[in-house]
Amino acid sequence: MNKPISSDIKSTTESPTSEPSNSKYNVVALLAGLLFGAGLTISTMVDPARVIGFLDILGDWDPALAFVMLGGIAVYMPLYWLFVRNKNKALLGGSLHLPTKQEIDKPLVLGASIFGIGWGITGICPGPAITNLSSGDISIFAFIVAMVIGMLIATKFKSKSG
Numbered sequence: 001m002n003k004p005i006s007s008d009i010k011s012t013t014e015s016p017t018s019e020p021s022n023s024k025y026n027v028v029a030l031l032a033g034l035l036f037g038a039g040l041t042i043s044t045m046v047d048p049a050r051v052i053g054f055l056d057i058l059g060d061w062d063p064a065l066a067f068v069m070l071g072g073i074a075v076y077m078p079l080y081w082l083f084v085r086n087k088n089k090a091l092l093g094g095s096l097h098l099p100t101k102q103e104i105d106k107p108l109v110l111g112a113s114i115f116g117i118g119w120g121i122t123g124i125c126p127g128p129a130i131t132n133l134s135s136g137d138i139s140i141f142a143f144i145v146a147m148v149i150g151m152l153i154a155t156k157f158k159s160k161s162g
Helices: 022-042 048-055 064-084 106-122 126-135 138-161
Strands: none
Touching: 022 126, 048 064, 048 106, 106 138, 126 138
């Protein structure tokens, strides 16, 4: 049987919380995603040939992406130290959840290795893959499907191990 529509709708009389509304988060997430995608496109990090050229340090190495990464670090690092490092609230007022784990363990090394191997083989990582969806290239869709399957498998392993 179908549930009544009213049971799926939040009451508008709930007490206000310190968390910002989902619409604010969604607008900020959309703007951040568009800025990130534009940066990836302008820097040519969405071009698998450019990425593979960067990773080919023993062949015809293309150092251009090193400058992209250094530029990103140069912009982000001062902002991190000024606005993020010692804060416990996000700019929109919600809780700020920074990672606290500092040890290098087997799942981290395994995950990083799989990510690096995949990046080296395809020249694509998740951010540029999402950005490249607009190209309509079937190989990008195949990459996204493989990425989602990998994420689901990792989630299953993580839930079984603890």
